[in-house]
Amino acid sequence: MSLQRRETKLAFWFLLPVAVVLLGVVAYPFFFNVYISLTNWNMFHFRDPHLIGLRHYLRLFAESDFWMIFGKTFLWTAVNLVFHFTLGLGAALLLNRKLPGRSIYRALLILPWAVPQYISALTWRGMFNSEYGAVNLILAKLGWLGLGPLSWFGGEWSAFSAAVITNIWLGFPFIMVIALGGLQSIPQELYEAARIDGAGPVRRFFSITLPMLKPVLMPALILGTIWTFNNLNVIWLVTDQGLPADKSHILVTYVYKAAFFYYRYGYAAAFSVFIFLVLLLIVQGYNKAAKAGEAY
Amino acid sequence: MSGHSTTRATRPLGQRLGRAWTQVWVHVLVWAFVLFAVFPVLQIVGISLRPGDQLYSTELSIIPDNATLDAYRIMFTEKPFMLWMRNSVIVAVGTAVIGVALASLGGFAISRYRFIGRGAALQGILMTQMFPATMLLLPLYLMMRKLHLVDTLGGVMVAYVATALPFCVWTMKGYYDTIPVDLNEAALIDGCSPFQAFVRVTLPLSAPALVITGLFSFMTGWSEFMVARVLLTSQELATLPLGLESLFTTYQTEWANYAAGSLLVSLPVVVLFLVLNRFLVSGLTLGSVKG
Amino acid sequence: MALVLPLVLGSCGRIDRSRSVVVWEQMDPKEQEQFDLHLAAFRLAHPEFAEFDIHRVHYRTEDLRTQYQTAALAYGGPNLVYGPADQIGPFSIMGLLLPVEELLPRTEIDRFDPVTLPILDGHVYGLPDQVGNHLTLVANLALVDEVAADTDTWLEQLRETTLDTDGDGRADQYGLVFNLLEPFWLIPWLGGYGGWVMNDQAQPTLDTPAMVGALDFLSGLKQEGLVPRECDYPLADTIFKEGRAAYIVNGPWSWEAYREAGLEIALAPLPMVTSTGLWPSPMTAAKCYSVNRYLDPETRECTAALLAWLTSTEVQVELAMTLSVLPADREARLRPEIQSDPTLDASRAQIEKGRLMPIVPEMRAMWDAMRPGYQGVMNGDLTSSEAARRMQTKAVGDIERMRE
Numbered sequence: 001m002s003l004q005r006r007e008t009k010l011a012f013w014f015l016l017p018v019a020v021v022l023l024g025v026v027a028y029p030f031f032f033n034v035y036i037s038l039t040n041w042n043m044f045h046f047r048d049p050h051l052i053g054l055r056h057y058l059r060l061f062a063e064s065d066f067w068m069i070f071g072k073t074f075l076w077t078a079v080n081l082v083f084h085f086t087l088g089l090g091a092a093l094l095l096n097r098k099l100p101g102r103s104i105y106r107a108l109l110i111l112p113w114a115v116p117q118y119i120s121a122l123t124w125r126g127m128f129n130s131e132y133g134a135v136n137l138i139l140a141k142l143g144w145l146g147l148g149p150l151s152w153f154g155g156e157w158s159a160f161s162a163a164v165i166t167n168i169w170l171g172f173p174f175i176m177v178i179a180l181g182g183l184q185s186i187p188q189e190l191y192e193a194a195r196i197d198g199a200g201p202v203r204r205f206f207s208i209t210l211p212m213l214k215p216v217l218m219p220a221l222i223l224g225t226i227w228t229f230n231n232l233n234v235i236w237l238v239t240d241q242g243l244p245a246d247k248s249h250i251l252v253t254y255v256y257k258a259a260f261f262y263y264r265y266g267y268a269a270a271f272s273v274f275i276f277l278v279l280l281l282i283v284q285g286y287n288k289a290a291k292a293g294e295a296y
Numbered sequence: 297m298s299g300h301s302t303t304r305a306t307r308p309l310g311q312r313l314g315r316a317w318t319q320v321w322v323h324v325l326v327w328a329f330v331l332f333a334v335f336p337v338l339q340i341v342g343i344s345l346r347p348g349d350q351l352y353s354t355e356l357s358i359i360p361d362n363a364t365l366d367a368y369r370i371m372f373t374e375k376p377f378m379l380w381m382r383n384s385v386i387v388a389v390g391t392a393v394i395g396v397a398l399a400s401l402g403g404f405a406i407s408r409y410r411f412i413g414r415g416a417a418l419q420g421i422l423m424t425q426m427f428p429a430t431m432l433l434l435p436l437y438l439m440m441r442k443l444h445l446v447d448t449l450g451g452v453m454v455a456y457v458a459t460a461l462p463f464c465v466w467t468m469k470g471y472y473d474t475i476p477v478d479l480n481e482a483a484l485i486d487g488c489s490p491f492q493a494f495v496r497v498t499l500p501l502s503a504p505a506l507v508i509t510g511l512f513s514f515m516t517g518w519s520e521f522m523v524a525r526v527l528l529t530s531q532e533l534a535t536l537p538l539g540l541e542s543l544f545t546t547y548q549t550e551w552a553n554y555a556a557g558s559l560l561v562s563l564p565v566v567v568l569f570l571v572l573n574r575f576l577v578s579g580l581t582l583g584s585v586k587g
Numbered sequence: 588m589a590l591v592l593p594l595v596l597g598s599c600g601r602i603d604r605s606r607s608v609v610v611w612e613q614m615d616p617k618e619q620e621q622f623d624l625h626l627a628a629f630r631l632a633h634p635e636f637a638e639f640d641i642h643r644v645h646y647r648t649e650d651l652r653t654q655y656q657t658a659a660l661a662y663g664g665p666n667l668v669y670g671p672a673d674q675i676g677p678f679s680i681m682g683l684l685l686p687v688e689e690l691l692p693r694t695e696i697d698r699f700d701p702v703t704l705p706i707l708d709g710h711v712y713g714l715p716d717q718v719g720n721h722l723t724l725v726a727n728l729a730l731v732d733e734v735a736a737d738t739d740t741w742l743e744q745l746r747e748t749t750l751d752t753d754g755d756g757r758a759d760q761y762g763l764v765f766n767l768l769e770p771f772w773l774i775p776w777l778g779g780y781g782g783w784v785m786n787d788q789a790q791p792t793l794d795t796p797a798m799v800g801a802l803d804f805l806s807g808l809k810q811e812g813l814v815p816r817e818c819d820y821p822l823a824d825t826i827f828k829e830g831r832a833a834y835i836v837n838g839p840w841s842w843e844a845y846r847e848a849g850l851e852i853a854l855a856p857l858p859m860v861t862s863t864g865l866w867p868s869p870m871t872a873a874k875c876y877s878v879n880r881y882l883d884p885e886t887r888e889c890t891a892a893l894l895a896w897l898t899s900t901e902v903q904v905e906l907a908m909t910l911s912v913l914p915a916d917r918e919a920r921l922r923p924e925i926q927s928d929p930t931l932d933a934s935r936a937q938i939e940k941g942r943l944m945p946i947v948p949e950m951r952a953m954w955d956a957m958r959p960g961y962q963g964v965m966n967g968d969l970t971s972s973e974a975a976r977r978m979q980t981k982a983v984g985d986i987e988r989m990r991e
Contacts, residue, residue, distance in 0.1 A: 007409035010490060014405035015417065017398045018461055025436070025458035026424040032435035033427070043948060044990055046660075046681035091329050094322055105326055107570050109333045114565035115340065116519055116537065119558040123339050126352045130817045131757065134339065153817055154966050169336065177511065177569075178467070181504035185474050215473045216505075219466030223425060230428050240768065240819065247959075252428045259430065260653045261951060262989050263677060272431040279426040283419075348828055348848050351821035434657050441661050526657060529609070529644055542645045550616065551821075 037270035043263035056270035065249070073250040076164065076235075077228045083168040084224060085217075088175025093209075095176070096183045106180075113173040121237035124166040128152040128238075153239065156247040163238040163248065170234065175220060182216035183209070222286055226279055232256055251275050337559075344368070344555035351551045367556035377557065379532065380539035384518055385564075386449055387535055391456040391517030392510045395464050398457070399509050400502070403468025404494060408477070418469075421462045433526050440527055447529050455523045460516040464509040471505035472498065503575045511572060518565065536561050605885040607640040608893060609665040610876070611655060613648045615840050621906055622897075629896045636889045652677075659683040662881045666890045671720065672713065672873045675705045676948040679712045685878040686710035690891045698900070703873040703915040705946050713875030714898040719839050719912030720944075722775055722869040723937045724858065728851040730760075730833040738804075739861040741834075745813040748833035762813045764823040765836040767965050770957035771870070772836060776801035778868025778942060779860040784957075789949045791986070793956065794979035802964045802971035804860075809965055839911040839934060854933035856940050869937065870944040873915055907931060913938055949986050956982035 037056055041049035060066065095106050112120065127134040129152075136149035152162045186209065194204045232252045239248040241257075249257075252275065259268035338358045343351060345363040353360065371377045405411075406418060436455065437446065445451030475498060483493035499506070521537040528538060540557045543550040614622060622643055630641070644665065646654055652674050658664035659678075668678075678684050687696060688711055696704070696711055705713045726734045730748050735741035745762030752759045766772050777783065782797025808814050815822065827835040828848045835845075836857065845852050857867040876894055896902065903914035904922050911930045914920050925931055944950065959981070960974035969977070 008411035011405040011409040011411040011414070014401040014409075018402035018421070018465060019417075021398065021454065021458050022421065022424050022461055025455055026427075026432070028439050029432040029435035030424075030427055032438075033431050040991065042989065042991070043677055043680055046683075087329075090325070094326050094329070097322060099322070099326070103570060103573055105330060106573060107566050108330050110566060110569050111337050111562065112333050113515070114562040114569070115337060116540065116558045116561055118521075118540075119340055119555060120336060122351065123336050123343070126821075127336065127339065129352065129822060131815055132352060132822065134335070151817065169332065173333070174512075178508055181471075181508045184504045185471070212474070215470035216467065219463060219470055222422065223463050223466065226422075226425050230426075232428075232430060252430065255428055256430050257955075260649075261955065262985065263656075263681075263948075264989065265434075267988075269431055272428045276423075276427045280423065283422060283426075349844070350825045350828060352825045434660070437657050438661050441663065446663075525650060525654065531642065531644065541647065541650075544647045 033269040033272055036266050037273050039266050041266040041269075049266065052266075056267045057274065059267065060271060060274060069249050069251055069254055072160070072248075073229060073252075076160070076250050077225055079164050080167050080171065080228045081221070081224055083164075084171045084175050084228075085221070087168065087172040089179050089213075091172065091176040092179030092183060093205075096180060109176060110173045112169050112171075113177075117170060117233055118237065120170060121166055121234055124162070124169070125238050125240070128162045130154070159239050159248050163235045166238050167228070167231065167234045171224075171228075175217075175224070178216060178220050179213060182213045185216075186212045218290070222283060225282060225286075229279060229282075230275070340555050340559060344552055344559060346552060349549065349551045351549075367552035368560070370553055371557050371560060375539070375543075375553070375557075376531075376534075377539065377560070380534055380536045383449060383533055384536040384561075387453055387456065387524075388514045388517035390449075390453045391460060392514040394453070394457050395460045395513030395516075396506060396510050399461060399464030399468045399513075400499065400506065402461075402465045403470075404472055404498065406465070407469045407472035408480075418466075421465055424458070425462045429522065433522060436523070437526050446527055447533065449528075449533060452524055452527050452535075453517065455527065456517045456520060457513070459520070459523075460513040463512060467509055467512075468502065468505050471502050475501050507572045507575045511569065514568065515565065519561075604663075605883045606638060607642075608636075608667075608886050608889050609641075610643040610667045610669060610893075611646060611651060611665040612643050612669040613646055613651045613671075614669070617840075617843070617910060618906075619643070619645065621909060625897060625902050625905075629893060632896075633889075633892055636892065639886065639889050641889070641893065648674075656681070656683070659879060659881060664879050664881060666879055666882045666886055667876045667894060668879060669876050670874060671944075672705045672715070672875050672946045673944055673950050675712050675875065675877055676707065676946045676950065678877065679705075679707050679710070680948060683880055684712045685880040685882070686712060687714055687878060687894075690878055690887065691895060695895055698917060699898075699915050700917055700920075702943060705873070705875055705877075707946070713877035714894060715873035715875045715915035716898045716903055717906050717910065717912040718871055718873045718915050718938065719910070719934070720870070720872040720874070721934070721937050721941045722772065722836050722838050722857070723933070724855045725827075725835045725837055725842065725845065726853045726855065727827065727830065727833055727835075728853055729830065731853075734853050734855040735858050736855070737859045737861045741858045742813075744833065745808070746811070749813050758812060758815075759831065761815055761826065761832045763808065763834045763836070764814060764818055764826045764832040766820040766823055767809070767814065767818040768958075768962060769820070770954055770961045773801060773805065773957065773961050775836075775857050775867035775869040775941075776804055776860070779857070779865050780804070780863055781865055783868075783942065784953050785945060785949065789945065789947045791949075791953060791956065791979055791982035793953070793960075793982055794975045798975040798978070799971040800863075802961070802974055806964050806967075806971065842911060842930070854930065854937075856933075856937045866940040868940055868942045871938050871941040872944045948989070949982075952982050952985040952989060956985060 036049070038051055038053060039049040040052045040055075091109055095102055095109070099105065126132075128136075130136055130149065133152070135152070139149050150158055152158045190208050190212075191204060194208060199207065230252050231250075235248055235250060235253055236256070241253075251271070255268045255271045255275070258264045258271065342353065342358045342360060344367050345365070346353065346360045347362055347364050347366065406414060440446045440451050440455075443451070445454065479497050479501070480493050483497045484490070488496065519537060521541065524535050524538050525541070528534065534542070536557075540554055540561065543554045543557065610622075612619070612622070626641060626643070630637070648670060651668070651670055655664055655668050655674075655678065659681075660683075664683075675684065691714075696714070699715065700718075703715045703718050704711050705715075724734065731744060735744050747762070748760060749758055749762040750760045751757065774784070777797055780797040780800035782795045782801070783792060786792050809816070815826065818826075823832075823835060824837070824841065826832050827837075828845065828850070830850060842852065842854065857869065859866045876897060878890065878894065882890055898916070900914075900916045900919045903916045903919040904925060906912060907914045907919065907925055908928065908931070911934050913931070913935060914925065919925065956978045960969065960978040963969035963977075964971055964974045
């Protein structure tokens with residue numbers, strides 16, 4: 001048997017359990033949604049929906065705020081990722097050094113991940129309150145820096161920023177843990193050799209650390225993109241269902257509303273399929289970029 | 297022949313000052329991070345100590361004037377907190393064990409073996425995460441019902457494993473990619489079967505990845521709410537997130553209890569991390585390939 | 588092998604549907620206490636149902652709705668579902684509820700005030716155990732001597748009690764606090780200026796002079812600084828509990844908590860709008876037990892008996908006394924203890940001026956249509972007339988889309 005055939009057999013057995021679980025749990029719901037996206041299933045056709053073809057999909061693009069919400073989702077995802085990674089990586093680099101009490105620091109920095117998201121989001125919401133919130137009180141004290149208190153939930157973009165800040169707080173520990181793990185596999189000799197060659201810390205970071213972290217950080221980046229894109233909870237909780245005046249929606253919160261507030265299941269399903277396709281395209285984009293850099 | 301092999305005591309003053317300066321900055325940054333991470337949590341502590349179920353306060357103090365530990369007492373005596381804990385432990389540990397087991401095998405296969413359909417498998421695994429979860433819940437419930445897995449801890453575990461697997465498989469694969477193949481070959485030459493080689497050589501070397509995978513799967517099972525809400529209805533099976541939710545009502549939420557409960561829920565995670573932290577230390581792959 | 592384990596663990600915990608009667612609810616802690624008491628009494632009084640496992644499962648209102656839909660869609664779910672009457676509209680249209688008259692004799696249904704019964708298409712889809720949920724004026728007697736009866740007097744008082752004692756530009760005491768974000772708090776004033784959310788054909792009537800008047804009134808309060816700049820429910824609750832507000836507008840579920848916080852409060856109907864001579868009409872809602880169409884046939888009898896028990900005259904009297912709501916049962920209303928309780932009196936005074944919340948599914952669209960406009964006006968982003976117009980457009984549009 002050729003090597004490839006033999007490896008295929010082995011791979012099959014190793015992967016079988018994974019495939020069973022994933023296909024079992026996800027495949028049926030996925031195809032269910034594709035099916036109902038083509039029907040007129042809603043409150044008034046609850047027990048007897050019938051096929052209407054692609055009407056929902058066409059309706060999607062006609063939605064008045066569609067492009068705004070679409071754009072916002074991208075912005076939301078991009079900003080969050082940038083900060084998650086810089087802060088997470090930064091924290092990991094700092095806490096990889098020999099510091100007294102390093103474990104304590106690591107444990108403290110993990111708190112945003114460990115505390116249940118619901119109460120954290122609500123607490124942040126309270127901190128952004130324009131009169132009594134901690135954020136504005138602190139900003140007022142820092143007035144000499146040229147900053148001042150803001151009416152966070154009074155404006156579209158400030159509310160958006162409040163949600164982003166909260167999500168950054170919630171998400172960076174995760175990247176920190178992954179980066180910490182990845183840093184362990186970088187042999188110290190490489191750094192020594194580089195130091196001998198006269199490379200400064202910045203050069204060492206970009207030539208050694210970053211490339212060696214890539215295989216470990218890639219899953220986090222790709223999946224982080226997908227998760228952030230589809231993150232319903234944080235925006236919902238921090239802006240209280242889309243404050244102000246329904247302007248803080250991203251695609252998924254919109255889907256949630258359509259399905260569970262208006263009972264427009266068929267429409268929500270079509271919307272979800274659309275989100276899926278968008279993410280598929282984004283990931284394809286990542287793949288092309290990654291292939292341009294290195295082999296998988 | 298380098299200027300860096302001198303001992304510490306004889307390093308030039310400029311360099312020593314430079315090092316000290318770096319240390320100062322490192323500490324400043326670390327403390328900035330800690331402050332950022334911990335401040336909101338202190339607020340939550342404040343809520344848990346405040347009598348009268350007040351989510352907000354007009355004071356900035358963390359410890360209110362009439363602080364009380366009542367909320368913590370209530371969580372243990374008047375609420376079935378230990379029951380919730382038991383259920384959550386079963387679900388989270390189960391998810392972690394199964395998740396790590398499946399992911400380490402699957403990730404290894406994708407990393408090492410060049411098989412037909414490899415690329416498709418990778419992409420396929422990823423695709424299962426892309427669909428918004430909200431719309432998956434309804435058919436998931438219908439399906440679980442048919443399988444008689446509704447209102448069972450097992451059903452919930454299966455759902456969680458499916459949620460956690462993509463990340464875990466990808467992470468293990470990524471980590472395996474950095475482990476040199478020679479080690480495996482050496483073991484095979486020594487007479488181990490592929491599986492033995494895997495268990496004896498590769499697994500220990502991938503400890504940090506196992507930590508990440510295990511922690512992630514654990515967290516998925518520990519703090520997830522939506523799926524648990526849909527699949528579990530019996531009071532006896534409520535997990536911690538569900539238990540905490542029961543403290544909510546339309547307007548009169550038991551905020552102090554909820555805050556106390558949330559902090560109690562976070563403790564095991566922090567403890568777990570501290571325990572696993574030992575493995576997030578470098579030196580495990582050192583020296584094993586030379587020779 | 589690792590996969591077998593969860594399935595083994597998984598088999599523990601399944602309930603036998605034919606031997607259990609489940610009630611899903613979204614009750615406040617006090618209501619939950621009451622429920623448990625009455626359930627215990629039911630079990631004593633009905634030993635014939637001893638083999639059934641009867642219990643309640645608590646959900647938040649949002650979740651209750653979505654969970655019930657999901658479960659009933661799969662022909663599962665609880666025997667009874669308890670919640671505000673407006674969830675009944677969508678459920679009944681989706682065919683998920685069993686009309687009560689198919690379970691209980693007509694006599695059981697006739698003892699209710701017909702206005703409180705959720706009736707759609709000629710069928711009764713639930714039995715209420717209370718009428719309440721009405722927003723009322725709550726005054727902190729430490730800051731206010733006499734509760735204002737009309738808005739002009741009220742505004743005077745609000746101006747007097749909004750104080751900035753330490754001169755830092757921020758008020759330390761407010762005349763009034765209430766949830767500035769939810770249109771539920773806008774509704775009473777809409778009535779006070781002569782309007783309502785919909786007409787008899789369930790069509791939205793949001794673009795009216797009454798709406799403009801109500802919006803102007805409320806945004807005026809904010810512009811004058813008589814209410815905090817950003818105030819959601821928990822914040823209003825906190826400020827009032829801290830004794831830093833003279834008045835709060837809140838419902839019966841909250842009154843006891845204020846007393847427990849040590850405040851001496853007075854309850855009164857929201858003040859009459861001086862310019863129109865009309866009293867504000869907060870929405871009143873009945874909370875009902877509805878029956879799942881797909882309940883297990885072997886549990887029908889027990890379910891019926893439980894339903895009758897939980898909404899019986901006796902139970903309603905007790906609920907009224909402990910929760911400060913009004914009974915929906917006519918006989919219960921006539922009881923002397925109900926007639927003479929001062930809190931219930933105040934409650935009744937407000938309810939009489941209130942209006943029942945419509946239970947048709949279009950109501951959902953109303954809330955969502957009103958919220959952005961309301962928040963926009965309070966933020967200063969929209970004028971009242973512009974907001975009213977947008978509310979109407981959105982409501983009409985959303986309803987159309989719901990119906991397609």
